[in-house]
Amino acid sequence: MSTESLTAPVAAPQKPARPAVPHRKEPCAGHAALRLEDITLSFGGVVAVSNIDMSVEPGEIRAIIGPNGAGKSSLINVISGVYRPDRGRVWIGGRSYAQVPTQKLARLGVARTFQNLALFRGLSVFDNIVTARVFARRANFIEQMIGLGRARRERLDARERAERIMSFLDLTGIRHTVVGTLPYGLQKRVELARALVASPQILLLDEPMAGMTLPDKRDMSRFVRAARDEFGMTVILIEHDIGVVMGLSDRVTVLEHGRKIADGTPAEVKADQAVIDAYLGVVHEGDEEELAASSGSGRRVSSNGGLR
Amino acid sequence: MSGTSYLFDAILTPLLALSLAALGLNLLTGYAGQLSLGTAAFMAVGAFAAYNFNLRVEGLPFVISIGLAGLSAAVVGIFFGLPSLRLKGFYLAVSTLAAQFFVQWALTKFDWFSNHNPSGVIDAPPLVLFGITFGGAVGRYLFALTVVTAVTLLTLRLLNTQTGHNFIAVRDHELAARVIGVPVLRTKLLAFAISSFIVGVAGVLWAFAYLRTVEPHGFNLDRSFQILFIVIIGGLASIRGAFFGAALIVVFPLVLSRVGSFLLGSYFDSGVLDMSQRIVLGVLIIAFLILEPRGLASLFDRLVRFGKR
Structure with missing residues (x-):
């Protein structure tokens, strides 16, 4: 556990005491609900995530996408304190942690689901x-x-x-x-x-729709959006179905080999050459049709000058 | 010995004591998911603690002695539950074996526990509960029944609280439990404490209501396994299962001995009985593990549903 989290008052969303850590940068000016600062995580020499910076605004639905092994789940596990990153800090509600205390996660206003049913x-x-x-x-x-x-x-x-x-x-x-x-x-x-x-402020969803039928996916998308709209939650989700991601999220972060290669609105990410090369270009067997459909429609829509 | 007193002395009273011990182990293993092979040790702690409190504290009501015996067993249980914070499954089971061997050794080695009695076997005092003396076979049975009923009701109540759900959460998905804020380490130790408390009380019943002597040798590894088998045969995470399983374990040898001597006559001596008991019991456990892993309790539920149709 970080020393800051010990010295800072419990559950108060104010800034941590400055003198304790004079060299620490101010948290993101816009009061981000969650901010990752230079997160690097490796398992015995294999780098899972490297130098990730990410900032999520309150009430935002943020998707994290990327091929298998890109480090998406590792990132969620860092945010929920399951893993301790080698380097970097996680800012939640104005306080930063070297490792987020998992046991206190719910009290910090963070809830999560798991990739495999838990x-x-x-x-x-x-x-x-x-x-x-x-x-x-x-x-x-x-x-x-x-x-x-x-x-x-x-x-x-x-x-x-x-x-x-x-x-x-x-x-x-x-x-x-x-x-x-x-x-x-x-x-x-x-x-x-x-x-x-x-009643979390931040909701982490690790592949909430993996392996679901289409009607189930539609329901789940509806519920996730309703959770944000009705409770004002900030949602961070990992999802493989590009069609779902583009329709549901406000912003998309794209990972590849543990690095962040793009970050922006769905339209921006779709148009990003690095993303097309790295991710959309490398088609997964299962996602093939949906990918073709969604990227095709994406181009068509953007040529019309609008987003869906 | 008359038929009635045989029924109560040799069947119903030990049945209750074993049921209660199985209930305690089931709370730990079935509900909280922590395997233990030291059950008999916690029974022994309960029995010897009750004996010593009763002996050394003048005028202490026996019901208080039982409570203190349970608490003593809970303290020992927490101590031997500490490895559960780091160990799981078989490794934890092996470390609880330490409790089994250590407690038995300590009770034999230090004769203070048995009041310097040279044989190490001591007579239990009469059972008095709220001013009523429970004497005779039926009286001792009623005493055991009162205690078992009270503890069972309290356990049922506990399982319906947040704490009871925490046990199951830790068993079913420890990481998810930690993420939602279940104090995992505290929950495991609490499971050891409450389980050992119940098992300790069962030990008091075993020694005071059934055997009427307190001796370390009755609480050996065989007893621990016997209670584990009761839990497996009766059904993990089932209160009723503890009673069904105990009934089977207690009644089965008697039935086997009758049937054996009826079929084989004098060939069926105690050696053969003992051997055939072990064989049939072993087969039974394997059969249950394969065919009905959720035990007699689940079998019973299905029979009830079948009967209703």
Whole structure:
């Protein structure tokens, strides 16, 4: 854990105490929701991510794209503190970390989903979601068993929030189902609900639509956009489906071999020669048709002077 | 010995004690996902702690002794649960073996624990709960039943709280649990503590209500495995499973001995019985692991559903 995060007041979104780190640069002037500063990460000599700078504005939907092994998931894991970068710092809400404390992530206002399903398979849909209010609980296990006072207040608050998120994501009908038995697309949605119930300011989605059917993808896109529009969340997502990415995101960051090769609006990124060469040019088997379709339509639209 | 007292003394009371021990282990292994092979050690801690509190503190109500015995087992459980912060699965299981061997060694080595009794076997005092003395086979059974019912209800309650969900979260996906803010290390140690508390109370019942003696040798590795088998056969992460599994483990040898001597007569002596018990039990465990990994509890659920149709 960084020394700054220890000395700075807990949960206050103000600037960290300057004298402690005189050489540190000011956080991005525009009060970025999240900023990565020169992040480098390697695993035993293999560089996963190198010299990444990235700044995400509050309320933005940011996509991170790139071929397999480009370092996208590594970046999400750095932001959520699962990995400690070799170099660089992560700024969340005006404070910087050498390694983000994963255990306090929810209290910092960051929630995430995982590339492969990471649900609690033995719990019901409702219990999976309600459990994610754990960061707001203060009562100990004996108070919880007695169930009065603050334990009761916390329990009722958690249940009410879980109910709201379930109706927001159309999960109310399957509340008692054990998640391990649900179809894949629904499990992904439960995982989104588990992230949303924490009311995060920053939502990290690692391939939220991977392996989904087209209707499921449409639903998920709609939910992600609604999460931003209704709760004002900043969303950072990794996605392979270029069609989805271009339609959903405000800005796109493109990675290749752990380096950032482009950063801009979907239209700018699509027109970027480096991106076309490096990523859009190298077509994946599965993405072939969609890529051709989306880049084709992209050119057509931009020649008409507009964006979708 | 009359039929009734045999039923209570030899079947129902040990059944309750073993069920409670299995319930405690199930909380740790089935719900929180931490494998332990030291269950009998925590039973021993409970039994000897209750004996010593009862012996050395004048006028201490027995119900307090039971609580203190549970707490003692919880402290020892936390200590031997510390490796769980770094180790998982088989490695953790092996490190909990240390608890098994250490506790048994300590209880044999330092005869202070058994009040310098040369045989190392000590008589348990009568059972008194809230001024009522539970004597006789039925009385001891009722005493065990009261304790087991209370602990089971409290456990069911615990599993429905955030803490209970934290156990399952840590078991099912430790990283996801950490990301949403579950205090993973504290949750694991709490699981060891509560589990050991329950197992310690089960140890008190085993020694005071069933055997009526307190001796270290009854709490050996075989006992730990027996309780693990109860959990596996009964069903992981199932409260009912602990009782089903214990019932099978307790009743099965009796049935086997009757059936064996009926079919084979005098050829079926105690040696053959012991051997065939082990063989059949081994086969049973393998069968359950392959055919019904979720144990008797799941089998029971299916039978109920089948019956309703």
